[in-house]
Amino acid sequence: MPERPYEPDRAIAPTGAGGAMDLAASEAETLERTPGGPEGTGPEAKPRSLWSDAWRDLRRNPVFIVSALVILFLVFISLWPSAIASGSPLTCDLSKAQQGSQPGAPFGYDGQGCNVYTRTVYGARTSVTVGVCATLGVAVLGSVLGALAGFFGGIGDSVLSRITDIFFAIPVVLGGLVLLSVVTSNTVWPVIGFMVLLGWPQIARIARGSVITARQNDYVQAARALGASSSRILLRHIAPNAVAPVIVVATIALGTYITLEATLSYLGVGLKPPNVSWGIDISAASPYIRNAPHALLWPSGALAVTVLAFIMLGDAVRDALDPKLR
Numbered sequence: 001m002p003e004r005p006y007e008p009d010r011a012i013a014p015t016g017a018g019g020a021m022d023l024a025a026s027e028a029e030t031l032e033r034t035p036g037g038p039e040g041t042g043p044e045a046k047p048r049s050l051w052s053d054a055w056r057d058l059r060r061n062p063v064f065i066v067s068a069l070v071i072l073f074l075v076f077i078s079l080w081p082s083a084i085a086s087g088s089p090l091t092c093d094l095s096k097a098q099q100g101s102q103p104g105a106p107f108g109y110d111g112q113g114c115n116v117y118t119r120t121v122y123g124a125r126t127s128v129t130v131g132v133c134a135t136l137g138v139a140v141l142g143s144v145l146g147a148l149a150g151f152f153g154g155i156g157d158s159v160l161s162r163i164t165d166i167f168f169a170i171p172v173v174l175g176g177l178v179l180l181s182v183v184t185s186n187t188v189w190p191v192i193g194f195m196v197l198l199g200w201p202q203i204a205r206i207a208r209g210s211v212i213t214a215r216q217n218d219y220v221q222a223a224r225a226l227g228a229s230s231s232r233i234l235l236r237h238i239a240p241n242a243v244a245p246v247i248v249v250a251t252i253a254l255g256t257y258i259t260l261e262a263t264l265s266y267l268g269v270g271l272k273p274p275n276v277s278w279g280i281d282i283s284a285a286s287p288y289i290r291n292a293p294h295a296l297l298w299p300s301g302a303l304a305v306t307v308l309a310f311i312m313l314g315d316a317v318r319d320a321l322d323p324k325l326r
Contacts, residue, residue: 054320064316085121098292110295137196142203150211164201210242252314
């Protein structure tokens with residue numbers, strides 16, 4: 001085949017199949033100036049990070065949108081319950097005990113004559129507070145201990161592994177019955193402290209495994225060869241790349257902690273009256289399930305929807321942060 005004479009106004013551009021195509025200079029210049037072309041991969045396109053890719057996927061995920069809207073609504077009524085519920089959840093009238101839906105009380109009244117709708121709305125504050133605070137405490141404590149053990153290894157790593165094995169052998173509900181039965185405080189902090197005490201080993205083990213995996217990457221070895229300190233390597237190079245599994249597990253565990261608080265309150269060792277909690281209302285309504293089932297169904301339904309929303313959010317975040325699913 002005769003060779004084509006050199007034309008300075010033409011260029012050779014690679015194709016997606018590994019070949020090349022003949023372009024005029026104006027066409028090649030247009031392709032270069034396109035910041036990514038149709039696929040966002042041009043020479044001037046900014047490389048997307050894991051977090052930007054995850055956020056892009058989350059915005060397109062209907063499961064994330066629905067669960068996020070439910071959670072935002074729960075946070076709103078937790079901060080300002082009086083915006084949608086009038087009256088006090090502690091105001092009760094025995095003459096209205098076990099009555100059904102009526103004006104001012106769309107959910108009816110419980111066995112003590114308390115407005116079930118008002119107590120259900122105010123109960124969200126306790127559940128969200130316990131779940132968020134317990135998750136933050138577990139995530140911080142478990143991440144720090146697990147990251148240090150996974151990064152430095154040695155005797156500290158071995159001791160942490162044996163301690164986590166001991167904590168995993170303790171039944172959570174049984175531990176709550178034993179530890180919280182001797183607590184006299186009537187606030188949420190003993191319950192939160194108990195959850196942090198028994199919940200950090202799970203996060204610590206996940207953080208340890210993520211740090212060990214990230215520690216073996218080439219960029220970490222390059223940073224160490226350039227003289228970076230251990231603290232800088234851990235905080236600047238390893239932690240940002242190892243935190244994704246911790247976020248996923250912590251998000252899903254938040255719903256578990258809300259369920260655990262309701263379970264302990266139902267058993268009488270968690271929160272106690274005059275605190276307002278879905279677990280307390282479920283426990284109080286259980287003896288009247290035949291005569292006033294509404295008093296049991298509404299707080300139970302609110303608890304189920306809340307836990308399901310956080311689990312769905314955790315599943316959506318896991319799918320977005322898992323590079324194997326891309």
